[in-house]
Amino acid sequence: MKHISEIIDEALPSLIAAEAHATSGINTDEARATAAGLSVEEYTEAMNEACEYQEWLEVMKEREVQ
Numbered sequence: 001m002k003h004i005s006e007i008i009d010e011a012l013p014s015l016i017a018a019e020a021h022a023t024s025g026i027n028t029d030e031a032r033a034t035a036a037g038l039s040v041e042e043y044t045e046a047m048n049e050a051c052e053y054q055e056w057l058e059v060m061k062e063r064e065v066q
Contacts, residue, residue: 033043
């Protein structure tokens with residue numbers, strides 16, 4: 001069984017790279033809002049609404065299966 005420090009040593013570089021990628025260039029909310037022609041606040045609100053709708057769709061799909 002691996003020691004926790006070995007797991008951290010293996011995972012940390014990719015986590016750092018993923019965080020850097022997510023917060024740079026075209027991957028920021030500011031950049032996406034600009035590309036969509038929206039303010040950051042408008043973009044955030046639209047994304048929140050989309051997430052709520054997606055959650056609703058998932059609940060409806062689960063109910064259909066049951």
